[in-house]
Amino acid sequence: MASRRSASDVLVIGGGVIGLSIAWRCARRGLSVTLLERGRVGEQASWAAPGVLAAAAWHRRDATVAFQRESLRRYPDFCRELESDTGFDVEYTRCGTLDLLFEEQQFRMAMAEVDAASGFRDEAGLPLLRLLTPAQAGQLEPKVTRHLLGAKYCTFNAQVRNSRLLHALDAAVRAAGAHVVEGADVVALIRDGHRVTGARTADTSFHAATTVLAAGAWSTRIDERVGRHLPVYPVRGQVVAIDAQPGTITRIVKHRKCYLVPRRDGRILIGSTVEHQSGFDTDPTAQGVNDLLAGARRLVPPIEHARFIRAWAGLRPTTSDRRPYIGPVPGTDGLLVATGHHRTGVGLAPLTAEAIADLATAGRTNVDLRPFDPTRTPDRGSPGLGDDADA
Ligand SMILES: Cc1cc2nc3c(=O)[nH]c(=O)nc-3n(C[C@H](O)[C@H](O)[C@H](O)COP(=O)(O)OP(=O)(O)OC[C@H]3O[C@@H](n4cnc5c(N)ncnc54)[C@H](O)[C@@H]3O)c2cc1C
Numbered sequence: 001m002a003s004r005r006s007a008s009d010v011l012v013i014g015g016g017v018i019g020l021s022i023a024w025r026c027a028r029r030g031l032s033v034t035l036l037e038r039g040r041v042g043e044q045a046s047w048a049a050p051g052v053l054a055a056a057a058w059h060r061r062d063a064t065v066a067f068q069r070e071s072l073r074r075y076p077d078f079c080r081e082l083e084s085d086t087g088f089d090v091e092y093t094r095c096g097t098l099d100l101l102f103e104e105q106q107f108r109m110a111m112a113e114v115d116a117a118s119g120f121r122d123e124a125g126l127p128l129l130r131l132l133t134p135a136q137a138g139q140l141e142p143k144v145t146r147h148l149l150g151a152k153y154c155t156f157n158a159q160v161r162n163s164r165l166l167h168a169l170d171a172a173v174r175a176a177g178a179h180v181v182e183g184a185d186v187v188a189l190i191r192d193g194h195r196v197t198g199a200r201t202a203d204t205s206f207h208a209a210t211t212v213l214a215a216g217a218w219s220t221r222i223d224e225r226v227g228r229h230l231p232v233y234p235v236r237g238q239v240v241a242i243d244a245q246p247g248t249i250t251r252i253v254k255h256r257k258c259y260l261v262p263r264r265d266g267r268i269l270i271g272s273t274v275e276h277q278s279g280f281d282t283d284p285t286a287q288g289v290n291d292l293l294a295g296a297r298r299l300v301p302p303i304e305h306a307r308f309i310r311a312w313a314g315l316r317p318t319t320s321d322r323r324p325y326i327g328p329v330p331g332t333d334g335l336l337v338a339t340g341h342h343r344t345g346v347g348l349a350p351l352t353a354e355a356i357a358d359l360a361t362a363g364r365t366n367v368d369l370r371p372f373d374p375t376r377t378p379d380r381g382s383p384g385l386g387d388d389a390d391a
Contacts, residue, residue: 004205008034008179010360011208013186013199013222014215015041017162017346018338020169021353022212026360027176034206035173036184036199038218042166045216046346048282048314050239050261050269051162052252053347054097054154056385058117058129064323064371068344068385071351075158078350079165085175088168091161091264097252098132098141099152100299110152120156128156141249143302159252159261162346181206186215189223189335196335210360212336217280217315219339226332230325230374232340234315236278238288240270240296242306249300258295260303268303270296273313274343284311318342322384326352326372327359336360337374343386 008031012023015037023035035041053072056065079092101107110131117129130153137144137151144151174180190198190205198207199222213219213226217234220227246266253260261269273288289311297304319325319340329335338356341348351367358365 003203004207007198007207007209008032009209010034011036011198011206011211013211013213014219014339015170015180015182016044016214016216017042017046017166017169017349018216018341018352019212019214020166020173021349022214022338022356023173023178023180024169024176025353025357027173027178029357029361031357031360033173033176033178034208035178035180036186036201036206037180037182038185038215040182041170041180042163045314045316046166047163048237048239048312049162049346050259050271051160051165051346052097052157052259052261052271053159054157054252056383057113058120058154059113060383062371062383063368064383064385067351067368067371068348071348072156072158074350074354075160075347079160082165082168082172086168086171088164088171090165090168092158093160093264094155094158095251095262096153096155097157097254097259098137098144099154100137100144100253100255101149101151102147102255104149107149110150114152122155126155129154141251141253143248143300144253145299145301157252160346161263165346186222189213189226194331195333208334210334210336212338212356212360214338216339217317219317219337226329226335226337229329230319230337230340232317232319232325233276234278234280235318235342236275236281236313237272237316237343238275238284238292238311238313239272240289240292240311241309242268242270242303243309244268244303244306248302248306253299255295255299258292258299260296260300267309268296268306276318278315280315282313282315284313288313316342317345319378319384321376321378321382322386324348324352324372325374326355327369327374330375342384348385
């Protein structure tokens with residue numbers, strides 16, 4: 001017979017960056033929290049990501065990008081608080097991104113974006129986005145190719161060492177008093193009429209006032225009814241790690257889907273493939289690795305002498321309109337969802353967690369969640385997040 005655990009205020013299903021952040025913020029507000037993770041926390045998409053924290057196109061003014069910008073703006077405080085709770089330095093670095101421009105059309109679009117973004121300034125009053133000549137780009141990053149038309153330089157963008165972020169979140173969740181259960185494979189939600197009252201594994205039932213579904217690419221496999229209304233599917237991304245001379249590049253260098261992320265220790269992470277037909281397969285492929293290395297070599301030629309470390313892949317939780325589902329599920333009390341963050345989940349974690357913690361404590365939030373409303377009819381025509389790159 002299934003055993004029954006005593007009820008919590010909040011039951012979080014999934015221990016990726018989204019579920020951990022939610023559990024942390026809820027526990028910090030004094031709620032009793034249980035987090036269920038099928039394997040070990042922080043080992044799926046959130047671990048696979050290079051941790052780029054980059055805002056989507058600056059000429060956009062919609063509520064979707066406003067949410068992302070606000071989440072990214074909160075990152076330094078989020079990391080500081082994590083560090084003070086746990087002692088972990090998660091290597092948040094506002095390194096900026098240098099987006100290399102090779103084609104005329106891309107150059108013209110960058111000019112228009114820089115123009116439209118002229119009102120966005122940094123703390124010193126300088127524009128967040130600038131267009132650089134090849135010589136100026138070369139001054140900032142001497143190892144990037146000179147065969148380009150120019151570069152779009154964004155000083156707002158940053159990175160975090162996400163493996164450390166996940167360790168820190170795990171430690172913070174436990175330090176805040178939450179109960180983390182690893183090896184807990186949720187097989188179903190527990191329902192009582194229109195209300196979800198918890199979730200169960202093969203042998204244990206967990207009850208809670210609020211259940212939060214944050215199981216990444218697997219979210220909608222857990223409950224058939226939720227899956228039907230809120231489809232989320234896996235999109236594989238492969239990453240290659242190389243060991244280059246420290247200082248080879250100091251900013252994130254990118255072109256279209258290929259980007260290089262320099263870590264403080266000299267490692268460079270090269271991302272990332274976007275594979276919609278991968279299913280739940282997390283093995284990297286020869287083709288994927290080859291494409292990433294070739295793309296990266298074109299941007300920063302000296303990396304061909306770097307030592308290959310390893311390659312890996314993760315599954316992005318993706319929705320058809322590239323916007324996550326965040327909030328209550330229509331017709332179902334006691335259930336909140338926070339999933340479908342596609343290529344931007346590391347960056348969106350702080351504000352997603354704050355909004356869900358508001359909803360779990362007060363039933364309402366001031367965060368504008370309209371673009372992420374689980375009741376929406378996905379509209380491929382309206383802009384989402386992450387079409388351009390992981391961020
Ligand atoms: C290659 C790659 C590069 C990326 N780069 C970036 C980037 O640079 N910046 C950025 O912001 N985003 C990036 N992303 C996207 C980001 O990683 C995701 O949006 C984010 O990690 C999603 O977090 P999550 O917690 O929803 O999912 P996950 O990290 O996948 O976590 C979901 C968890 O739920 C657990 N789970 C699943 N089913 C069950 C069950 N039945 N019972 C219990 N637990 C369950 C899983 O084991 C897993 O631990 C990238 C993704 C990939 C794959």
